[in-house]
Amino acid sequence: MGVVAALWRYPVKSMAGERLTEVAVGERGLDGDRLYAIHDADGKFGSGKNSRRFRRMPGLHAFAARYDGDVPVVTLPDGREVRGGTASGEIAAALGLPGVEMAKEADVPHHDEAPLHLVTTSSLAWLAERAPGVALDERRFRANVLLDTGPAPELVEDAWVGQRIRLGEVELEVLRKAVRCVMVGLPADGLxxxxxxxxxxxxxxxxxxxxxxxxVRGGTLRLGDVHEVGCSPAHSP
Known part of the structure; x- marks a missing residue:
């Protein structure tokens, strides 16, 4: 048992996001999460790494994004804000990458591996012991959900792979452990x-x-929602 301690949504992939008190969750994850991304001329998405779908764009982590209604508002590294369809030129100039643009998700998903990413307070405490002097919280890992698991064993969520967990109204299937990349060590969002x-x-x-x-089952996710781990594998009835 535990509770939802923080909720984070990232309107634009690889930018800092916004902290929420509640949010609708559906098949795609948190409503509006990573719905936008910075696209280059080849259609690759701005990220902290290079891959078949992603292009590493140094400096993207220094931007932040939030929603005003359903319009993404981007804060540039110099503190200026740009909105929606007018943002692409300013973002390209700030990155020094002419031709990149902010675009809404179409056929190819913007998420790296799965719709919703989760970390626990017990795992953060475990990592803090191994990284003394490092400012650690869930923002480094761009998690959507931070669960306060109290005195649970270290890396408790690793044991949930293959199970279902409930967070209030929402039910999730834990697919795999999250592989980290260089972004965990970059300065961002005050860290x-x-x-x-x-x-x-x-x-x-x-x-x-x-x-x-x-x-698995959507609903409204709220701070303070109780979480429970299922007793059977996710494929069981």
Whole structure:
């Protein structure tokens, strides 16, 4: 048992996001999460890494995004705000990447691995012991949900892979442990750089921290919702 301690939504992939008190959750995850991304001319999405779908765009982590209604509002590194369809040119100029634009998700999903990412307070405490002096909270890992698991065992969520968990009205299937990338050590959202953190995670837990989940049953997710772990594998009736 535990409770939802923080909810985070990221309107634009790889930018800092906004903290919420409640949010609708559906098959795609938190309503509006990673609904926008910065696209290059080849259709790749701005990220902290290079892959078939993603292009590493240094500096993107220094931007932040929130919604005003259903319109994304982006805060540039210099503090200026730009809105919706007018944002692409200013973002391209600030990144020094002519031609990139902010676009809404179409056929290819913007999420890295799964619709909803979750970490626990017990795992953050475990990592803090191994990374003394590093400012640690869920923002480094761009988690959607932070669960306060109290005195639970370290890395408790790793044991949930293959199970279903309930968060108030919402039911999730835990698919896999989350593989981390260089973004965990970048300065962002008021947190200083932590250049050795990725290696610490690699050495201590095979480059994984937190879990990736899919939504089995949607609903409204709220701060303080009680969480329960299912007793049977996710494929069981």
């Amino acid at each position: 200083p750089a932590a250049p050795g953190l990725l290696k610490t995670i690699s050495d201590a837990n095979d480059l994984t921290f937190g879990v990736q989940t899919r939504v």
